[in-house]
Amino acid sequence: xxxxxxxxxxxxxxxxxxxxxxxxxxxxxxxxxxxxxxxxxxxxxxxxxxxxxxxxxxxxxxxxxxxxxxxxxxxxxxxxxxxxxxxxxxxxxxxxxxxxxxxxxxxxxxxxxxxxxxxxxxxxxxxxxxxxxxxxxxxxxxxxxxxxxxxxxxxxxxxxxxxxxxxxxxxxxxxxxxxxxxxxxxxxxxxxxxxxxxxxxxxxxxxxxxxxxxxxxxxxxxxxxxxxxxxxxxxxxxxxxxxxxxxxxxxxxxxxxxxxxxxxxxxxxxxxxxxxxxxxxxxxxxxxxxxxxxxxxxxxxxxx
Numbered sequence: 001x002x003x004x005x006x007x008x009x010x011x012x013x014x015x016x017x018x019x020x021x022x023x024x025x026x027x028x029x030x031x032x033x034x035x036x037x038x039x040x041x042x043x044x045x046x047x048x049x050x051x052x053x054x055x056x057x058x059x060x061x062x063x064x065x066x067x068x069x070x071x072x073x074x075x076x077x078x079x080x081x082x083x084x085x086x087x088x089x090x091x092x093x094x095x096x097x098x099x100x101x102x103x104x105x106x107x108x109x110x111x112x113x114x115x116x117x118x119x120x121x122x123x124x125x126x127x128x129x130x131x132x133x134x135x136x137x138x139x140x141x142x143x144x145x146x147x148x149x150x151x152x153x154x155x156x157x158x159x160x161x162x163x164x165x166x167x168x169x170x171x172x173x174x175x176x177x178x179x180x181x182x183x184x185x186x187x188x189x190x191x192x193x194x195x196x197x198x199x200x201x202x203x204x205x206x207x208x209x210x211x212x213x214x215x216x217x218x219x220x221x222x223x224x225x226x227x228x229x230x231x232x233x234x235x236x237x238x239x240x241x242x243x244x245x246x247x248x249x250x251x252x253x254x255x256x257x258x259x260x261x262x263x264x265x266x267x268x269x270x271x272x273x274x275x276x277x278x279x280x281x282x283x284x285x286x287x288x289x290x291x292x293x294x295x296x297x298x299x300x301x302x303x304x
Contacts (some may be wrong), residue, residue: 018114027106029099034058038066039075039096040103046091049078075099131226134198138230141203143239146195148183148207153195156205160222164282167259171282182219185209191216192243196223196232203227206236208243214250221263233266245291252291255283 002010019033020026026033034056041052053063067090070076075096081087092100118125134141146153161176180186186193186207196204203224210216218240223233244252255278256263264285272287279286 027103027110029103029106035066035069036103038063039070039092039100040107042076042090042092042096042100044092046089048081049088049090052090070096127226130201130224134201134203134224134226137198141196141198141227141230141232141235143194143196143204143235145188146193146205148180148186148193150193150195152197152202153193153205154178154180156195156202156222156224157220159224160205160220163222168257168282175282182209186219189247192240192247194236194239194243196227196236198227204232204236206240208240208247208249210249211253214248216244216247216249216252218252218254233263234270237266237270241289241291250291252289253278253286254288255279255286257283258285 016022021033024032026036029036031039037056038052041047041055049063049067052058053060056063058066067076067078071078073095074093076090076092078088078090081089115122115125148154157180158178161173161178164176165171165173185191186209191207191209193207194205195202201224204222204227206221207219208216209219218237221233221236223236241252253275254267254272256267258264267287270289272289275286275288277283277286
């Protein structure tokens, strides 16, 4: 039996071969994978060169050579951002858009072939891939603002509701309507909604809605199972607390259930204390936290 390290290295070798990382002509289009990847990350409205470099982990010289080659092929053009002359924006030409579409179709077909080989194990394969990618990108998870009705936010909340129904057999779908009836209260300037992203996969969420008199309620904290054990729930809570301070709230409330032991432990460790009930079933524990005065609080520059 191979040890864990040997199995991981086997996995790496298989993926390297299957995705064509060593091919000089990725998907038969005459360019290596790295060049195709740069092309595919150019957004329809243009992409900041610095964003490409950060996303791919490329040094400035290598990315410049790749962009120069794509420009010489007539697939992209580069321009200075008129709003900030320090930024360079790369955009696809019509020829580049056509090539992007070809890569996308070929890549889709290649991925479909993998799923076809998985047969009835497709969901297990998807779950395993999400877990592997999220573990590898653990230090790159970003927490960003979202609209409560955004598909990513709704997907997270839907998964949160399914978790509750799996945990509590007497919970029924009619108790968890979507879209959210309180969406307006969870939008700025009244409240907030945050979604955690691992690359382009939403892996967590939390919301804030006002209760009045400087008090807000934290709602629907959820972390995808593939991202648990990484401290993401605590990051989400601290991010929403930072947002609450910035919006002028002085106190927070939440309701939960004692069967959700990891969540209750997190709240207590972060300074939340039990209070008298302020909502009804299905909650059976209610907690509060006094926020530090704004003049003594230095929020981070960005939610990361």
